[in-house]
Amino acid sequence: MDSVVLVELAAISKSYGGVRACRNVDFAVRAGEVHALLGENGAGKSTLMRVLSGDLADYEGTVTVDGQPVRFHGPADAQRAGIAMIHQELDLVPGLSVADNIFLGREPRTRLRTLDRRAMLRETRNLLRRTGIDLDPRRPVGDLRTGEQQLVSIAKALSLDAKVLIMDEPTSALSVAEVDRMFTVITELRRAGAGIVYISHRMDEIGRIADRATVLRNGSVVAQFDAREMTAEGAAEAMIGRPVQTMFAHDPAAQGATLLEVDGLVVPRHRSGRRDPAGISLTVRHGEIVGLAGLLGSGRTELLETLFGAGGSWRGSIRLDGKPIRPRSPRHAVRLGLAFVPEDRRISGLALDHSVLANTVLSIVDRIARFGVVSRRQEMSETTRMVHDLRVKLGSVRDPVSALSGGNQQKVVFGRMLLTEPSLLLLDEPTRGVDVGAKAEIYQLLGRLAEGGMGVLLASSELAELVGVCDRVIVLRGGQNVAELPTAHAGEAELLAASMGEVVPL
Ligand SMILES: Nc1ncnc2c1ncn2[C@@H]1O[C@H](COP(=O)(O)OP(=O)(O)OP(=O)(O)O)[C@@H](O)[C@H]1O
Ligand SMILES: [Mg+2]
Numbered sequence: 001m002d003s004v005v006l007v008e009l010a011a012i013s014k015s016y017g018g019v020r021a022c023r024n025v026d027f028a029v030r031a032g033e034v035h036a037l038l039g040e041n042g043a044g045k046s047t048l049m050r051v052l053s054g055d056l057a058d059y060e061g062t063v064t065v066d067g068q069p070v071r072f073h074g075p076a077d078a079q080r081a082g083i084a085m086i087h088q089e090l091d092l093v094p095g096l097s098v099a100d101n102i103f104l105g106r107e108p109r110t111r112l113r114t115l116d117r118r119a120m121l122r123e124t125r126n127l128l129r130r131t132g133i134d135l136d137p138r139r140p141v142g143d144l145r146t147g148e149q150q151l152v153s154i155a156k157a158l159s160l161d162a163k164v165l166i167m168d169e170p171t172s173a174l175s176v177a178e179v180d181r182m183f184t185v186i187t188e189l190r191r192a193g194a195g196i197v198y199i200s201h202r203m204d205e206i207g208r209i210a211d212r213a214t215v216l217r218n219g220s221v222v223a224q225f226d227a228r229e230m231t232a233e234g235a236a237e238a239m240i241g242r243p244v245q246t247m248f249a250h251d252p253a254a255q256g257a258t259l260l261e262v263d264g265l266v267v268p269r270h271r272s273g274r275r276d277p278a279g280i281s282l283t284v285r286h287g288e289i290v291g292l293a294g295l296l297g298s299g300r301t302e303l304l305e306t307l308f309g310a311g312g313s314w315r316g317s318i319r320l321d322g323k324p325i326r327p328r329s330p331r332h333a334v335r336l337g338l339a340f341v342p343e344d345r346r347i348s349g350l351a352l353d354h355s356v357l358a359n360t361v362l363s364i365v366d367r368i369a370r371f372g373v374v375s376r377r378q379e380m381s382e383t384t385r386m387v388h389d390l391r392v393k394l395g396s397v398r399d400p401v402s403a404l405s406g407g408n409q410q411k412v413v414f415g416r417m418l419l420t421e422p423s424l425l426l427l428d429e430p431t432r433g434v435d436v437g438a439k440a441e442i443y444q445l446l447g448r449l450a451e452g453g454m455g456v457l458l459a460s461s462e463l464a465e466l467v468g469v470c471d472r473v474i475v476l477r478g479g480q481n482v483a484e485l486p487t488a489h490a491g492e493a494e495l496l497a498a499s500m501g502e503v504v505p506l
Pocket of ligand 1: 016019020021039040041042043044045046047048088393402403404405406407408433435
């Protein structure tokens with residue numbers, strides 16, 4: 001049965017300077033469907049959806065809503081036509097509260113035209129409950145974790161009551177339970193006749209939620225699938241234009257002596273005031289990849305930030321190669337041989353308006369400077385090698401980072417950290433927003449690094465990633481380690497999901 005077409009894009013083309021981000025793309029959204037938009041990093045997905053959501057006015061082609069051609073001059077225009085978008089790089093205002101962000105520019109008023117705070121807070125609480133998050137609507141958004149901010153953006157989009165909802169990687173920092181909750185919301189919207197465009201690099205999600213999928217490669221549509229005929233392999237092959245090689249390849253045999261020993265680490269938690277006396281205890285050996293699983297607020301990010309000297313106060317002990325350490329600052333941590341890829345690119349130290357080259361040089365300067373001078377040639381060759389190894393899609397290493405697509409920015413964050421040649425690599429959602437092809441490459445690279453003796457501590461909310469990449473997975477909850485699973489025996493992602501539930505064997 002063919003249902004009503006809500007919006008239609010016809011022959012859309014968009015260039016940024018010399019870069020053709022979209023070429024002659026046709027795309028439609030029907031009532032009651034979840035339409036997945038797939039493609040490698042830089043394929044043009046966000047660009048196409050920014051045309052539909054009124055964010056880019058300068059394009060060729062036609063946008064049709066309810067059979068009428070339209071031209072939006074801003075997101076407000078598109079919202080009036082019933083189209084809302086959750087952006088990949090969240091556009092919340094950090095200094096404002098959750099409620100203020102949700103109602104920004106359309107605050108409810110009392111009869112006397114003053115701000116109706118009570119209505120705002122009440123409505124915000126309802127929206128947050130729908131998305132399944134327990135948050136005080138008065139908290140500043142800047143204090144929230146990336147995953148919590150994603151849920152706030154989703155709540156904000158829901159409040160617009162759109163008939164077409166575009167979700168650009170809405171779950172990249174969410175873990176299983178939060179994704180499940182969000183899928184329930186999507187199912188309700190679909191039943192109510194809304195059309196949803198869903199962009200994600202998590203192929204398992206596409207299989208679960210999408211009714212059909214369109215695949216972009218280099219700005220053009222290269223395939224369309226119906227949910228029934230779509231396989232993860234088929235979709236991935238259409239995206240990257242060749243079959244994906246093995247996703248995971250790591251030989252866990254080569255482990256050496258203990259590299260990291262954390263004992264009774266307690267970090268004051270900013271959510272509950274409750275202090276947990278047991279804290280986190282774990283070890284990582286040379287050559288070992290240890291996974292960290294847990295829901296939002298379980299303490300994964302706090303642990304990694306503390307190890308990297310980027311957290312607040314803490315107690316407990318940390319040893320590296322047997323020596324007690326107290327990382328005071330990220331700089332100090334780098335000198336100790338640690339490197340960190342944070343979940344939020346905006347705090348990763350990337351200078352967006354500087355070139356890829358300049359950003360990379362910052363992280364290698366300490367290592368390759370000889371007699372205080374860094375050779376230009378070496379800067380260039382190391383950067384070029386990194387860009388090549390990770391297949392970063394860019395015009396030139398002199399392009400500003402801001403001109404790269406989201407996933408390609410993430411590859412730069414990852415690549416520049418590796419150039420510091422750490423002995424312990426701390427990763428918080430390192431493949432967030434990274435496409436399948438590049439994920440496979442990052443996993444293989446991690447395997448090679450571990451075989452070379454590096455230790456890796458990897459926090460991820462993607463179960464397939466934890467099971468596929470790690471030698472063991474430690475489950476955190478409420479700032480404590482509550483379970484540990486050797487992935488060789490766990491195998492099935494379901495087992496991990498179960499271990500995150502209420503009853504946990506230790
Ligand atoms: N503001 C910009 N200035 C210059 N080039 C840009 C800009 N935004 C995007 N591009 C380029 O347009 C192309 C498409 O980018 P887009 O962000 O649409 O990709 P994407 O499919 O969303 O990728 P990802 O999965 O990494 O988010 C890329 O080559 C990118 O470098
Ligand atoms: Mg994008």
